[in-house]
Amino acid sequence: MAEEMRIVLRNYGKIDPLKIEDYIAQGGYKALEKARSMDREALIEEVKKSKLRGRGGAGFNCGQKWSFAYQAQADQKYVVCNADEGEPGTYKDRLIMENDPHTLIEGMAICAYAIGATKGYIYCRGEYPHLVDVLNTAIKQAKEKGFLDGFDLQVRSGAGAYVCGEETALIESIEGHRGEPRFKPPYPPSEGLWGKPTIVNNVETFANIPVIVEKGADWYASIGVPSYPGTKVFTLTGDINNKTFFEVPTNTTIRELIYKYGGGIPGGKKFKAVQIGGTSGAFIPEELLDTPVAFDNMAAIGATLGSGAVFVLDETRNIVDVVTRIAKFFEHESCGKCAPCREGTARMHEIMSKLNSGKGSAKDIETLSRLGRVMSYSCLCGLGQAAPAPVLTTIQHFKADYNAKLV
């Protein structure tokens, strides 16, 4: 069985996050020095070879993304850290920034060097005002030590909307516009912030970078599942004994997460379902728990890793009731730009409420399935595309709960 393994949380509890000396004493900023001594293309190649994939949800190969921005010709490029972390039940990015802000800054500085960016922003969730101070202090220290020469890094406070975590909505928000996604392509590495090549990566993604540069791509690629190597931080919530966080290699199974690290279900109750990846995550039944927590393995069972939130439900929970509340969340969080999500999330909530109050029919479930299916591939951005996942996966795996509520 896989053991907990700390890469991004390697300094957790070991250093005073507000003392750069502590970070340096642990070998901090060595990787930046090493990176800057490397040829840019070789550096990007190394990141590619590590097979590090984005930890913000979409799972795109990090080095490849960087190479797009590197190749783009422009007078200005940007590096942006997505620290919006709006997913309920998720706090992994906060953990990293709170306990080891310099690892994020170092990761971003390496990226800036690699792609040729001179400006960067950390877009920090609006509900984390204390983190803005931590980050600003850390940036000031890094500047004083000369680590950020030629890289102007600033912190921006988020606008509060969930959709602002979507990279192009985040970019719009930094530009001072309504936080709404743009259509893609063009993707940010070719046209991002103010139309310039921009790398947007998640906090956890950046936090992996110094270690990869320091220990090498081969070392990193050998950890966990080969197609999605390394570790992943999970935050456990719901009906589980250890409501805390774990960083584990990606070959860990869901079952291990719940029973080994999470300590199982409290009160001797039986497991019913687990939702992984946040509000838009799929609901996973007992029989699929032996799936490793790696991107493609999850995709194969119709699920995602998302933000790494793990929400466990015991046998007493009513699935239809839980999913109705989720549908309400998306009705509220839709930005309203595109028709299928703007109207679809509202209708989804409407029909779920009808079913939940015992007034729905089999035809409503059919309509719901069609609506969810269409939204999942027609909406403009990931929010609307993922919003139906809880509905669709529960209709698939927990149909009995729905049937029990039909008129």
Next chain:
Amino acid sequence: MVNLTIDGIKVSVPEGSTILQAAKEVGIKIPTLCYHPDQSVKANCRVCVCEVEGNRLLQAACSTPVTEGMVVKTRTPKVIEARRTILELILSNHPQDCLNCPRNGNCELQTLAEEYFIRDIPFEHKVRGLAKDTSTPAIVRDPDKCILCRRCIEACSVTQSVYALGLEDRGHEAMVVPTMGKSLMDSPCAMCGQCIHACPVGAITENEQLDELLAAIADPDKIVVTQIAPAVRLAIAEEVGMKPGEMPMDVFVAGLRQVGFDYVLHTNFTADLTIIEEGNELLKRLNEGGVLPMFTSCSPGWINFCETYYPDLLDHLSTCKSPQQMFGALVKTYWAEKMGIDPAKIYSVSIMPCTAKKYEATRPEMQDSGYRDVDLVLTTREIGRLFRMSGIDFTKLEGAPFDSWMGKYTGAGVIFGATGGVMEAALRTVYEVVTKEELKDVNFTAVRGMEGIKEAEVDLKGTVVKVAVAHGLSNARKLMDQVREGKSPYHFIEIMACPGGCIGGGGQPITKSNAQRQVRIDAIYAEDESCEIRKSHENSEVKILYDEFLHEPLGHKSHELLHTHYHPKNKKYL
């Protein structure tokens, strides 16, 4: 070039083309709602989605660039299901009020509902119940019908740089609202009506006043007199199923008599008159060191814009009223006298390509005849409705002449309808007045066409006059900023609020593209060419008007009836 396959058909298109453009090349129609040919891509309605091989997600045809070897399918079951579901979603909170809607029969949503065989919508029909905005006399907004495509916002902000429309709230509570105020009337709205053309549905329309006309026609005590603006004739054809310009003027006049107008006169007459007054005003300013550059003043949307955004430049505006208002002031004085009609009985109706003129006619200063100078302003579209209601077959109708004293016009009056036309008409007259020589070539082609800003220099025997022409308010803004900074090299500037000039006015047949505007412009110049007399100062009825009534340009009577003044719109938020 990029090679791809759409529905099994091979096609080669320039790099940077979208799937939508490529499909059009091979005759495959992909439905759209938020797409507009002259605007930026919005990709928010999603009805244009298609399958692209190798993608789980459907791709929006309007926003997705083609790539080499791309395989696109535009009509698979998956695509059809998606489009129908999206249409059902949109329609489930739409009033579905087609029978009572101004856009019945000319609505992009209605057309798609028909084409996509929408019948039993599984979602509960819920209309938001938002209040209509009837605060202006020109534009009516019905937000319940809005499908949030945002085309009006771009028309208002980008094409017009007025910024009167914006978005409020999020999700299914999102709505388009007047900015900085609760109603359009207290927003910076210039009432140009360009948002009406941009709107795919009936969420923005003109303030319809056909009922008022019908009541006046039915009233035996009222003598209903109409004036037709220069840009109307060629466009009215589109309203009755003909091509732009295909309706002969005399048949149009006959049609108006058929539906009950007692007298039919022409705004082109006062367009010619405007040239005499405005041309002389320009010469006076040039000779006496008056405020320059002088701006034309015949576009009331432009006047609203200038009063709102450039109140410091109002002295530059020609004091000439618009041709509509000159006409209004004369019809109840000069014309009534000539005809021996009691002006109190005259009900003066103007047929305009313009929504802003509905507002202009209600300005308190527009009563110089002692009455309201213009009682009712109807748009080309409203007259189109009246014609369709009347069931006239225009191919069989015999033509009729205009009535006397204010019905004659020249080619110079005609071209008022197109951008650059007022300038060209003015130059034709000013040249001959100043040089006392005959103008050999009356065509000033440099000021014609859809280019946003055009300029020209005219040598008046020693005095070189520099002129500029802008259409669309964002182009006007560029020239105005120059003037404000003291850097404007021009003596005379023509501004039309609407792209293309009045042929693209807010009251014209719903105009879906600039290409359509160009067709109308071509029709205007064809009409000018066909006119025997093409210079305003050669209009025989205008001469009579001066001889018998006005006596001289810029004279006492002119000042009383034909000139006006402007007021800064002190909108607190600007």
